[in-house]
Amino acid sequence: MPEATVTSTTSNENVTPDSAPIIRAERIEKYYAQPSQNRIQVISPTDLSIIPGEILALLGPSGSGKSTMLRMLSGLSRPSAGQVFWHEKPIGDAEINVSIVFQSFALFPWLTVLENVEAPLKARGVDPETRRERSLNMLTTVGLEGFQAAYPKELSGGMRQRVGFARALVVEPEVLFMDEPFSALDVLTAENLRSELLELWSNKTMPTRAVFIVTHNIEEAVLLADRIIVLGRNPGHIRTDFKVQLQHPRDRKSEPFTNLVDYIYKVLTRPEIAAAAPDQTTGKPVRDQRQMHYQMLPHARPGGVAGLLELLIDKGGRDDIYRLADDLAFEIDDLLPIVDAAQILGFLKIEEGDASITPKGSDFGNSEILRQKEIFREAALENVLLLRQIRRAIETKSDNTVPEEFFLDMLDEQFSAEESQRQVETAVNWGRYAELFDFDAARRRFTLPEAEQEEAEAADAEDAE
Amino acid sequence: MKLPQLPVRFPERLQPRFQPFARSLVMVRSWPVVIDLGLAACLLAAFFALVHTGHYVFGTPVPVVPISHSLSALPLYSFYSVIRIGIAYLLSLAFAISYGYTAAYNPRVEAWMVATLDILQSIPVLSFLPPVVLAMVALVPGHQLGIELGVVLLIFTGQVWNLAFSFYSSLKSIPKEMLEASRIYRYSAWQRFWQLEMPYAAIGLVWNSIVSVAGGWFALIACEMFTMGDRNFQLPGLGSYLRTASDSGDVTALIAGITTVILIVVATDQLIWRPLIAWSDKFKFEQVESADRVTSPILELIQRSHLLSTLPSRLWSGIEEPIYRRLSRSRDCRVVQPIDEDAARKKASPVFWLISALILAVILWGASKAVVLLSQLTGSQIVTLLEGAIASFLRVNVSLIISALWTIPVGVAIGFNPKLARIIQPVAQIFASVPATAFFPVLLLGLVKIGGGLGIGSIALMLLGTQWYILFNVIAGAMSIPSDLREAASLYKFTRYQRWTTLILPGIFPYLITGMVTASGGAWNASVFAEYFKIGNQTLQTLGLGQQIDIATDAGQFPILLAATILISLMVVSMNRLVWRRLYRLAETKYKLLA
Structure with missing residues (x-):
């Protein structure tokens, strides 16, 4: 996919020794076998590398298998086919050193802050004194000194995620995985934590050599990442993979920044150009979800669809999706299902990242509730x-x-x-x-x-x- | 023995996720009928094995220990009973944990193990008393130890299933990210057990332990002394003391005995359960600190003492540090184990199939023997059994209805008055823990005096044992109705009828069902004990399955015993499936108050 701001980096040829990938995935895919001969393809065969010195963001709508990808790369989940390598050794046999920061923090509520941070060191057989010292140091680094005796439930969300970071960093991971680490936090806290993370990273305060962050927040990806991979869904596949060459600290209001965000919105909402080639390697028939019988219903409410259409009518029937999301203060995971639903029902058309309303759509948006239901009923039965x-x-x-x-x-x-x-x-x-x-x-x-x-x-x- | 899952429903957020009907967790796509038939075969085979072992006993004499009913014997007897309960409880805890663990982590046997749980916890354990004791006496011939073992084993089987299920369902409901965290940070199974699985299951285990031990007392009092034909099986303990006292009409001894039982129950509650509940508060899986929590002066005392609060953890770390050091060299702690691996990795080995086939053969053989045993029943015996079944069924349900009728209005009245509820609820909880079997002799003496029969007596015993469960569940239900709903009801001037049908009854419904399920299990168990009673040289009896079981025990007629047990189990299981489980599902969907 040639784009002005994009340079392709997926090829592993000509890599210099110090940028040899830490983790390299070779045609990994994920599917679930069904009782019948069909199987559900969640992620189609994908190549992906995590290279030292970069923050890699994985971006995609819900259902694109972002989290599954993270779990396969970190060794938590075994790919249905393909291989993941850790320094060129199969990940199932390698002594890998990674951490995950979880969306829900996944702290143990019955352990104190200190005990939570110490627990991974305990698993590694570190003796009690060293364990304590390293944990306390790490708590200081993340700004939690004095809180070691508190229980997680006594802390605010932001503080809890700090404990999550401390626990992740105390084992000095080579790769730090983050699974939507800021999405359970309020906007200000998230912003604050993000900039502190960047500071730790750029000052080399943390020994980590690469960061892999899964997010559905486009601005977050552009703000943090050196490289962004955008996933498409049904089944999950890489749609684009490009480097971000903006200088840190990045300014959300600057032109290049908004251009990049706009570009990602376009990729996300543009209909797929090339379909992934069907898998020929195995005997079992693979059912590609796009050729399926049932379309996948986006999990949106009819009320949301009506609201979106009314807003569009106010804006003259056509608008940029990015701007819509911005106006609504929605993240793509909130907005895209509604857009999808409106599209399935034939109320909306998407072209080049712009949404434009159809005649039926404007009829729906302009009607009163009983008539709306009628139009919705016809559209639903038809589509x-x-x-x-x-x-x-x-x-x-x-x-x-x-x-x-x-x-x-x-x-x-x-x-x-x-x-x-x-x-x-x-x-x-x-x-x-x-x-x-x-x-x-x-x-x-x-x-x-x-x-x-x-x-x-x-x-x-x-x-x- | 049918033991309840949790004595009381707690506000949703305090409650470890729990479902009284285990099978719905795993039964979605497996073969329920095959499993049911398989289990029935297993039980038949087990019964045959017991009876077969038991037959040897008739050659070997067992020394009969005379039971005294003098007050001076009471302390020692209480000690014996407490020890029995304690041993049985510790055994069941250990067994429950390993059972739950195996079931949760071995998909191949999971469906079977959970179905077994489901059935076994609905069978009234008292009906197994004679064959179990006989088998144990046969294994340890000529010694008191055989009876001892039999009784402990029986209490154990009564206590273990709800503990096992509680542990199993806790393991199954651990949030996925917590499991993932334990994998990515390369916890050993040991560390996972102590830092994740045990803490997560702790609250459920504590509450179920309370119910288990209460059930244990109920059974212990009933089975420390029983006769089979002309043979007496008795153990020195509180149960036999009470029985002897009532046989000889020694009212002082009776009152002293009952007082002792109540004292022990109250002491256990104050010294063990309340501190445990207060302590287990820290294992609550919640994000915010809750305002209402159980307090325990004993626990505060322990925590205030420097020695007592630091010594255990120091000892513990002395034990665990070397273990962690050793384990850190194991594969679990060096390589991240994929989380979706466990199910897929283990392909069935030929050895597994061989062993399964062997077990299957043994079970089928045993089951066929038991069927032969059953075929010895005559037509008239079957008719009597069926009549008994109907009578017991009616009695159990009458007692349930009576309990519900008085506890609903009273419970709601108490629940709407928070101050009163705070006082009465723990009292009702203690009442529920006092074994009703202890009161039975007194009750009967009274009935005989006024000329009542055992028909009323057995219903009275069921009421005595079960109504408290309904009462404190209704109180909890009434307390859980949000006050804004109540205010809305009075604002819109609901009539009394409207208030009950649209607010109160739907509001307490889930709690009421939990209480009724618990009570129904307890009532069945009581029926085995209450329909036939020898007091002095009088025999009181009333038509029922429990009576059939007791008569068969006295006469050593195993076919009747087996048939009656099967009937009871069938009735309880089908009531659970056809009535209670549906109502429970309704409670979980329609009548669930949104958080």
Whole structure:
């Protein structure tokens, strides 16, 4: 993908010895086998290297397998195929030295701050005095001196993540992995921690040789990273991989910065150009999610779609998605599902990072609630296979109810069990809004909406007479 | 023995995630019918093995220890009983932990082990008393130790299942990122156990221990002394003391005995459970500190003493430091172990299949023998058994309804008055821990005086044992109804009927169901004990399955014993599946208060 600001760095040829990758992944992929011959491809074969001296950000919408990628690279999860190498040794046999900073902090609430930081050293058999000394030093480095006897639950979110950093850094990892480390924190705290992290990194206060950060926050990636990899989804694959050559400290308001952010938005929202080649190496048929039967429903609410369309109408029917997100103070994980949903329903078109409203969309946005429901119902029946199937199944059955299990079984062929459940939840949400059907949560069955139920009963009664 | 999962439902955030119906955790896509049949075969085989061993006993005499009912014997007898409970409890704790651990980390046996838990915790353990004791006496012939072992084993089987399930479900609900942290920082299994798994399971284990030990007392009092034909099996202890006292009509001794039992229960509560609950507070998996917590003066005392609060940790680190040093050289601590590995790595070895086949063969053989045993039943015996089943079933449910009828209004009234609730709830909890079996002789003496029969007596015993569970669950439920909902109800001037149907009953529903499930298990257990009772030289009895079991025990008729046990288990299990589990699911979905 040639772009003005992009230089490709994926090739491993001509690397100088000191930039030899610490971790190198060779055609790693992840899929889940299904009871039937199908399998669900989560990540298609991917090459990726973590090179000393850089902060590498992995960016992507939810469902692109960012976290799975992190876990495969750190040795926590074994790829379904392909290999991960640690200094050119298979990662399953190598004594790797990495840490992970978790989104939920993953601190042990029953251990004090000091004990939490000491725990990894304990696992390595470090003697008690050294353990204590190193941990206290690290607590000082992250600005937590005096807090060693506190329990994590007594601390604020930001302080807790500092403990997370201290625990990660105390083992002097060669690669520091971070899985959305700032997304559970409020904006100011996150900003503060980010700049402190950069300071530690650029002053070489931490012995770490490379940082790998997974995020869905585009600005965060541009702010921190020396290199950014953007993932696409269904299944996860690399869409672009480029170096960021802005000087630190980076200014969010500067032109090059916003250009870069805008460029990433374009990549994320632009329809895929080239589809990944289907895997020919194994005998089992691989079902690519894009050729599937069911489209993947984005987990957005109808109300959100209506809100977005109204906003677009206010802006004259067309706007840059980046600017939309900015206006709404949304992150892409919040905004993209809504945009996707509007797109699936035919209310919206995306071109070059711009969203423009369709006639049907503006009709929907301008109508009052009852009419909106009607338009939504038509659009849903026309465009969403799952909703159409549920509605038809209910109409066909004599008692007008269908168990959830029935659709879960069909969805399971294409999605993981968890995703199937979420698909059904979203379908229920949309179906209820459109008054296509109702859902009885206690019996886990789809039913006719109440109004139609009464009609049906009345009709039955007439038939009986 | 059907033992409850947790004595009381705590506000959602305090409660380690818990589900009383274990199977729904793993049964989604496996073969429930196969597992059920397999388990039934296992149980039949086990029963046959017990009876078969037991048959040897008839050749060997067992010395009968005379039981005194003088007050001076009481301290020693209490000591014996406490020791028995203690040993059985420690055994069950150890077993429960290893069982839960194995089930949680071995996908191949997980479904089987959880199904076993589910069934075994619904079987009233008292019905196994005779064969178990006989088998143990046969293994240790001519010695008191055999009975001792039999009784301890019986209490053990009563206590272990809910502990095991609690531990298992805690392990299963550890957040994924915590597990990942323990892998990426290369914890050994040892460190993971002490820093992650045990702390995470601690609260559930403490609460279930309380229930287990209460159930243990109930069973112990009932089985320290029983007769089989003309043979007496008795152990010196509180249960046999109470029995002897009531046989000889010694009211002073009876009262002294019951007082001792209550004292022991209260002391255990104050000296062990409350400090443990207060201490386990630090294992709460929550992000914010909660305002309401249990306090214990004893724990504060221990924590204030410098020696007592630092000595254990110093001793402990003396033990664990060398272990950590050694383990740090192991593979676990040098290489990051993939987290999705465990399930996929272990391909079944031929040895595994061979062993499974062998076990299967043995089980089938045993089961077929037990079926042969069953075929000796005559038609009239079967009819009596079925009549008994119906009678017991009705009695259990009548007692449940009576308990619910009085506890719901009283519990709600108490729960809406926080000051009162804070006083009464712990008292009700202690009442629930006092073994109802201890009161039974007194109750019967009274009934005989006024000319009542055992029909009423057995219902009274069930009530005595089970209503407290419902009561304090209802109190907890009423307390959990948010005050803004109550204010809304009074603001919109709900009628009394509306208040109950739209606010109170739905609000306490999940708690009520938990209490009823617990109570129903306890009531079944009581029915085995309460439908047939020898007092002095009188025999009181009323039609029921428990009566059939006791008569069969007296006469050594194992086919009837087996058939009656099967019937009880079938009824309890199908009630659980058809009624309680559905209601529980309803409670979890429709009537769940949002946090």
